[in-house]
Amino acid sequence: MLSGLLQRFRAGDRLALARLLSLVSNGQHVEAIRAALPVPTQASCVVALTGAGGVGKSSLTGKLLDPIRASGRSVAVLACDPQSPLSGGALLGDRFRMPAFADDPGVYIRSLAAAGGQGALASHLDTLIALVEAFGFEVVLIETVGAGQGDTAVRALVDVLVLLLQPETGDELQWEKAGLLEVADVVVLHKADLPGADRVAAQITASLSLSAGEPPPLLRVSSRTEIGIAELWQTIEQRPRRRAQRSDPARLLRLAQDLLADRFWQRAELLEQWRSGQLDDLTAARLLLGDSPGH
Amino acid sequence: MTTTSATTPQTTSPPLRIVLAKVGLDGHDRGIKVVARALRDAGMHVIYAGLWQTPEAVVRAVADEDADWLGLSILSGAHLTLVPRVLELLRQAGLSHVRVLVGGIIPEKDIPALLEMGVARVFVPGTSLDDIVAYLRAQPRT
Numbered sequence: 001m002l003s004g005l006l007q008r009f010r011a012g013d014r015l016a017l018a019r020l021l022s023l024v025s026n027g028q029h030v031e032a033i034r035a036a037l038p039v040p041t042q043a044s045c046v047v048a049l050t051g052a053g054g055v056g057k058s059s060l061t062g063k064l065l066d067p068i069r070a071s072g073r074s075v076a077v078l079a080c081d082p083q084s085p086l087s088g089g090a091l092l093g094d095r096f097r098m099p100a101f102a103d104d105p106g107v108y109i110r111s112l113a114a115a116g117g118q119g120a121l122a123s124h125l126d127t128l129i130a131l132v133e134a135f136g137f138e139v140v141l142i143e144t145v146g147a148g149q150g151d152t153a154v155r156a157l158v159d160v161l162v163l164l165l166q167p168e169t170g171d172e173l174q175w176e177k178a179g180l181l182e183v184a185d186v187v188v189l190h191k192a193d194l195p196g197a198d199r200v201a202a203q204i205t206a207s208l209s210l211s212a213g214e215p216p217p218l219l220r221v222s223s224r225t226e227i228g229i230a231e232l233w234q235t236i237e238q239r240p241r242r243r244a245q246r247s248d249p250a251r252l253l254r255l256a257q258d259l260l261a262d263r264f265w266q267r268a269e270l271l272e273q274w275r276s277g278q279l280d281d282l283t284a285a286r287l288l289l290g291d292s293p294g295h
Numbered sequence: 296m297t298t299t300s301a302t303t304p305q306t307t308s309p310p311l312r313i314v315l316a317k318v319g320l321d322g323h324d325r326g327i328k329v330v331a332r333a334l335r336d337a338g339m340h341v342i343y344a345g346l347w348q349t350p351e352a353v354v355r356a357v358a359d360e361d362a363d364w365l366g367l368s369i370l371s372g373a374h375l376t377l378v379p380r381v382l383e384l385l386r387q388a389g390l391s392h393v394r395v396l397v398g399g400i401i402p403e404k405d406i407p408a409l410l411e412m413g414v415a416r417v418f419v420p421g422t423s424l425d426d427i428v429a430y431l432r433a434q435p436r437t
Contacts, residue, residue, distance in 0.1 A: 015389055018361035026309040088310055089335040095360075096345040100352035108359055111342050113310075 002029055006036045009135065014108070017135050021110055024124045024131065030262055034127050037134040043244055044133040047236055048142040048154045051164030056190045057143045059223040060164065060232075062098030065107060067233040068139050074106035076137035078129070080122045080145045083113035094143060108137060114145045121145075126157050126255050152183045156250035159241040162186045162232075165204060167196040181207060184216050185239050192220035192227060264288060311431060313364040316344035316353045318381065321371035326398065326420075330366065333424035339431070350377065354384040357393055363437065369399040375408065382413050392437045398422070 008016035024030050049057045061077055068075045079094035092111035101107035110132075112122035122128065125142070132140055144154050155161045163184035181187065187208065189201050201220060208215035217235050221228035242248055267288060274284040315331050317324060324346050331341045342360045344353060357365050365385075369377060378397060385393055397409055398418040406417045415434075418427060 015358060015361075018359055022309070022312070022361045028309075083340075084335065084338075087336055087338040089338040090310075090340045091331055091335045091343055092340060093343045093345075095356060096343055100349070100355060102349060102352040102355040109356075110359055111340075113340055 002032060010038055017131065020131055021128055024127050025112060025122065027123060027262055030124055030127055031259055034130065037130055040133045044138055044140045045241065046129055046140040046142065046158040046243060047160045047162060048144060048158040049162045049164060050144040050154060051146060053146040055146065055164040055166045056223055057146060057164060058094040058097035060190060060221065061141050061143050063223045063226065063229045064141060064233055065099065065101065067230050069106060073138040074136065075139040075141060076108040076132035077141045077143065078110055078112055079143040080112045080114040082145050083115045108132065121153055124258050126251060126258065129157060155183045156248040156254060159243050160185045160236050160239045162188055162236065164188045164190045166191045167194045167200045182211060186235055187216050187218045188232060189218065189220045191222060193222040193225045308436065311339045311364065312342065312360060312362045313339055313366055314342045314344055314353065314357050314360055314362045315366045316348045316356065317346050317368045318348050318350055318353055318377045319369065319371050319373045320347065321369065322346060323370045327368040330398065330424065330427060333428060337428040350381045350384050353381060354388050354390065357385065357390055358388050362393060364394050364396060364431065366396045366398065369397065374401055375405060378409055378414060379412055
């Protein structure tokens with residue numbers, strides 16, 4: 001079944017892509033699928049949009065589809081929404097905020113549920129990106145869950161990380177907290193048509209200027225009035241591609257963790273030996289990693 | 296089995312994926328939102344496509360989202376026009392395996408026609424949320 005699916009995928013069947021994305025999301029056959037992916041003819045430009053809930057990630061993602069399509073490039077959107085830690089259920093509503101492009105084969109929009117506790121990333125996001133890239137989408141837009149501070153794990157998986165901020169999100173100290181501004185490749189002051197935007201833009205600029213090295217560009221954008229949308233896409237395109245440069249090995253670690261987690265649950269015998277007390281924690285963990293016991 | 300995350304083993308089958316949408320021009324979305332919430336709480340992955348969708352956009356969403364089910368909410372009276380259009384587009388897109396539910400203001404006399412066209416089930420006002428969840432859980436996976 002998997003080989004037929006992969007064959008259809010290679011022939012450009014969108015339904016096969018959709019099914020493979022489901023399998024990988026559910027942690028099924030991840031390693032086999034990853035191993036079977038054709039080498040992309042050209043690396044995609046992978047862009048993540050992150051920022052607190054309500055900052056307008058979905059709306060801006062939808063707006064960016066226009067300049068991307070106008071430049072003739074195909075684009076896949078992977079839109080992440082949170083999954084309930086209790087029921088495992090999810091209400092995935094991001095696609096509702098984007099234009100449908102119903103008759104345009106150059107646009108693919110897929111909703112993903114992200115479990116908590118993983119840096120707000122959908123499971124196996126790296127392999128999901130690899131799938132749409134191997135299918136031939138030239139641009140990949142990732143919309144993160146929007147955990148706000150700490151939602152930085154996606155950085156290693158993408159070429160360009162865009163951080164969205166908005167007026168009236170808290171006092172000046174918010175920008176100084178570690179982790180947010182320092183990982184952004186592009187900073188967007190979204191909803192820049194709202195009052196207070198000038199003051200916040202000045203605060204962000206001041207904060208950015210304090211860090212060592214070249215500060216990331218700050219753009220004022222409004223999805224409502226469409227100010228700054230085309231400029232934002234131009235800016236994103238001109239940034240260096242992190243994945244192509246292989247400058248962040250955290251992506252490799254992430255993939256290794258994904259694959260290890262899948263193997264972990266398949267090692268029923270090992271888990272049973274650990275449960276019954278035959279193996280101590282460290283020995284069991286080392287066996288899982290392929291080490292010999294007592295190593 | 297398989298796993299959905301690094302921290303939790305997946306002991307049950309993967310969550311059902313269902314696209315919920317309103318096609319045509321009626322603007323009453325309270326019912327579909329209540330259903331969306333109930334299905335989410337029942338552990339399903341609900342792709343909410345919202346109001347004023349064209350049949351083409353709905354079918355595109357079903358295709359790209361790899362949905363198991365499509366739920367259409369229609370309160371405008373246009374069900375006998377819109378539903379066959381959606382079903383035909385699903386067939387053309389190679390999505391005949393996707394099962395379709397219809398909810399909303401559907402006169403009793405129209406239900407047999409909808410089922411005849413290929414709709415799996417029609418839920419009329421007064422249906423309890425538990426019944427919808429129980430129905431979906433009872434159906435075999437395709």
